Amino acid sequence: MMIVIMQAEATTREKSAVIARAEDFGFKVHLSDGKERTIIGIIGDDRVINREQIERMPGVERVVPILKPFKLASREFKGEDTVFPLGDHTIGGKEVLVMAGPCSVESRTQIIETAIACKEAGAHVLRGGAFKPRTSPYAFQGMGEEGLKYLAEAREITGMPIVTEVMEPALVPLVCEYADILQVGARNMQNYALLHAVGESQYPVLLKRGMSSLIEEWLMCAEYILSHGNTRVMLCERGIRTFETYTRNTFDINAIPVAKHLSHLPVVADPSHATGKWEYVAGAAKAAVAAGADGLILEVHPRPEEAMSDGAQSLKPEKFAKLVVEMRAIAQAVGRDIMP
Amino acid sequence: MMIVIMQAEATTREKSAVIARAEDFGFKVHLSDGKERTIIGIIGDDRVINREQIERMPGVERVVPILKPFKLASREFKGEDTVFPLGDHTIGGKEVLVMAGPCSVESRTQIIETAIACKEAGAHVLRGGAFKPRTSPYAFQGMGEEGLKYLAEAREITGMPIVTEVMEPALVPLVCEYADILQVGARNMQNYALLHAVGESQYPVLLKRGMSSLIEEWLMCAEYILSHGNTRVMLCERGIRTFETYTRNTFDINAIPVAKHLSHLPVVADPSHATGKWEYVAGAAKAAVAAGADGLILEVHPRPEEAMSDGAQSLKPEKFAKLVVEMRAIAQAVGRDIMP
């Protein structure tokens, strides 16, 4: 369904051509002939055609789409919230889920130590990167499969399921051998080959919003995954890029209620990337819980000054433990809870 | 204090010229001669000179300022939070203050009716615009002095102090006759003549962040007001302009903890403008309280569909009353309170 606004000076011939083309596509047409403008309503599922094929016709000023471009991800398609289990907990329901761990797996000791500390502080899922997207080819790129093995060992010890990033389609099978949840990073949000691969895997997916992605585009990327019948998708707001540079990113807190309004999928917040400075992580995390986030993913490192990546935004375990207590109080204030 | 990074190919003569100029300005100089670059540290209060006068000297690559450009507004200048009374309440302390009312004063009845409803629902300060900045010269521009009179009448009835926008220096005296707090709008954040005038007035000022202003620029505008000895300045985060268009603005929730970190001034959040859609106001408002805001300013209208401006983002009194209850629970969860 879309609306075609004709130019003021459009001829009758041009109007007829638009109508004819719409009818050729099998649409119903509704004409509204005003003094200043003629408007042509095109009725039917326009997801199958290309808006620009109308937009470029002579006499057309612009085309306004009426329906949202995503379907499976939309509230209109599925009214009730999507809820699914992750380990001993669930996401999308009354519970607010806490995922925590270091940015990168750096050694067997480091990940196990951190996992135990996170678990004790109240985390439900362990995060940790084995394959790292880095702006510099000269920077530490992650431990690769060795890191995945250490993550799996940490899961053995703590019982927490693992979320870790996968960066290319060819690595999906390998990551699936070890991980419980696949993370698609912000830089790869529109890496469609990867979206197809994680969709096909049928593993739960944590889909980070690209740093300059519209909420609508983010939901379209969820749609890619859902179109493979993989319904366990979590949307993750991790901050967007704006002119403000004091913080690493601008945490788009509005995106939490908006995504929950437009979609039935659970929404997770990443205050570590959204602020980029550990001093502000607690404020942003508490805000996310108050705004209705279904989960949080936080960077925790026992010695941030030795971290091989993202030390600036990592919390020490004791700060993290304190934050979990504060977040729990807020969760309860908004009718939810963070399980111990 | 600033650091001058010389170009790789800078000559000894060029380095000496920079040093000589810095010394002429009365600064101490510290030279660090590396293999790849020479760095010249310039020590002293560089707020008095012009960074570009060094930057444009031959051989200079760039100049890095070390000190923040604001002084009176900074935590370094004043460590403890600024707290001051507004009517029967205080801002900046343990209490979270709630300001509410319509976008515009539209009639005597409307403002009195809304004021009473807001007061009953828990507001502490009444907001309402008499002079309205509008993108279109053809749109309703506010009731002017008549609106101010109705606001004053509403104050009589409810006991709530009034905050209202003043748009030009020449109107500051008139607005001061009626209002208790002067609001500087986002579009006027860098209207320096206005900043001088409201500074001079010695009235409390609510300074909205410009829609594309850096946090640092916002604090510099507070500095303009403070430089008149007017210390009762509230910073107001009201959303910034980004590529995301689903909401009217992007609520920069990070700005709340950041502004509180950099400055001793109270920080107020405006979730109505920050979202632009009433459906998302509650989520954003609760997030603001959780993130540490000292106050909120919210648009409330008894019949938003009849509002002459900003109806889309106004709450009905019953929604507002419910929101105050929710915000109070969150305030208490973070060790603060919203007074009845």
Add this chain to the structure above:
Amino acid sequence: MMIVIMQAEATTREKSAVIARAEDFGFKVHLSDGKERTIIGIIGDDRVINREQIERMPGVERVVPILKPFKLASREFKGEDTVFPLGDHTIGGKEVLVMAGPCSVESRTQIIETAIACKEAGAHVLRGGAFKPRTSPYAFQGMGEEGLKYLAEAREITGMPIVTEVMEPALVPLVCEYADILQVGARNMQNYALLHAVGESQYPVLLKRGMSSLIEEWLMCAEYILSHGNTRVMLCERGIRTFETYTRNTFDINAIPVAKHLSHLPVVADPSHATGKWEYVAGAAKAAVAAGADGLILEVHPRPEEAMSDGAQSLKPEKFAKLVVEMRAIAQAVGRDIMP
């Protein structure tokens, strides 16, 4: 003229209410009842009503305006280009006009020296700030009326008309005593009191685009001025604020052809502010001419390393002279010219 898109679940009663209200406002209504959505076309001049008064009605999903919000500034209102004289030259016609001079008037000698150099290099209008908007209250704020007097003296000597910024309504009469063209700065683009005042003055106005203003908002500000019957308005693109920080601003070169398409007003480019670094000014200036700018305004300073503001983006007279020659070649390549 606007289109109301009703929610999927809107009731017949809600649809009728929208229609009734539109008819109350005196509009014609056109109903298009689809399976997925009902669309209501509202026909008439909707500039007089408030879109939100429809948007907030129950059952309404969103409202799409069809007509541009500006009228006097639009091509639809006036098809042919606005052309008017400035000194011995004209703007808006075949000629590309060059305005040049220092950021600030710093002394009688400096402005006269620069004016002569600019004139010799090919400038047609002299720029120079006497009242300066500065982010810091501690920075040089301009020479004020004394600066205006020196500008007038420089005009006597060179014959070039003067463009200078006016920052508040109260100063418009004073600035008009000396200047030929009033500049409204980017920070004041939406300072409506100022727009009314410069409109009323009937002086030619150079209206800078706000650093985060939509092209549409910029044209609405021109509309404010035009609504006073002052038709000599020049639009000035001076760069917008984006995430890219390597340059001071991002030069929105697209805005030149877009503004010329939407409006009949002349468009001037300001490559000095648009880049913020003198090394890139020439590239940006040549691009502006190629893209169709009707004029350029450039910062020129005989000794940029001594400039009291914007030295980093100022050209030395010899660079400027070389640039005028290059711009002239491009102007001729696109069928225009820069007069000697």
Add this chain to the structure above:
Amino acid sequence: MMIVIMQAEATTREKSAVIARAEDFGFKVHLSDGKERTIIGIIGDDRVINREQIERMPGVERVVPILKPFKLASREFKGEDTVFPLGDHTIGGKEVLVMAGPCSVESRTQIIETAIACKEAGAHVLRGGAFKPRTSPYAFQGMGEEGLKYLAEAREITGMPIVTEVMEPALVPLVCEYADILQVGARNMQNYALLHAVGESQYPVLLKRGMSSLIEEWLMCAEYILSHGNTRVMLCERGIRTFETYTRNTFDINAIPVAKHLSHLPVVADPSHATGKWEYVAGAAKAAVAAGADGLILEVHPRPEEAMSDGAQSLKPEKFAKLVVEMRAIAQAVGRDIMP
């Protein structure tokens, strides 16, 4: 080389710890002890360590890197422009290269017809997408290998080399069988696995700037490719995402002179994506030539209203032919040329 700015209240112990760590890493250290701040200069190649490992140490306020993070891509590494042949022409030298063709290959006839028209109008390289990144999983995704075959056939007929997008590492070998130049799309700019793969291929690469990428990040991605010894990299500015929505993207014209200043690599402009509307493509294209672009890539379609993607921004062959003539005049005005 980097500079560590200590907090005002940093202790001697904290300063010593920073110095000790820097020395552990093998750096030389330079201390500058001021009244307001202590500055520690760290001298050596800091590309090998992690800035955050210093940033998170107690007492550190911030760390300022001095050297650019890219090396092989920098002008400091290689002073003279990189020039290499593409078919019968060269890029990076005096010649301005024109790449043209449809957004997508849609049929054998369409690509051959367009290729011939482009060649006749003055194009030197044929563009055309066989694998298409699309925001919607329901949209046309390209013809795949069949499309590549038709492109190869069009090359046979016209003699023009082919540039086409490759979207995943696994497809690089297939695309290399047919194409002459590999395009990395804006959405994949930071798809590091893909960057490694195209680097390894040793084919010329057209690297589009991500829509919210800093110029520095774009050059870092070029560095990924260059680090494989593949020196034939072209940087392509295609517009960035900003708040302005009238055009599809904001063409960052500044990026052209900036990239040429920072790097020796050729810079190509994509006015079709940078504007998104065919009406503005010519203005933007001419601006790019004036600003110093080494090449242009333009979308041309014989019947844009039938195009399966990007019809709104495609030029018809006759408009394109006219534009080539205009661009040639500008190229000559800036001392370059577009070969027939």
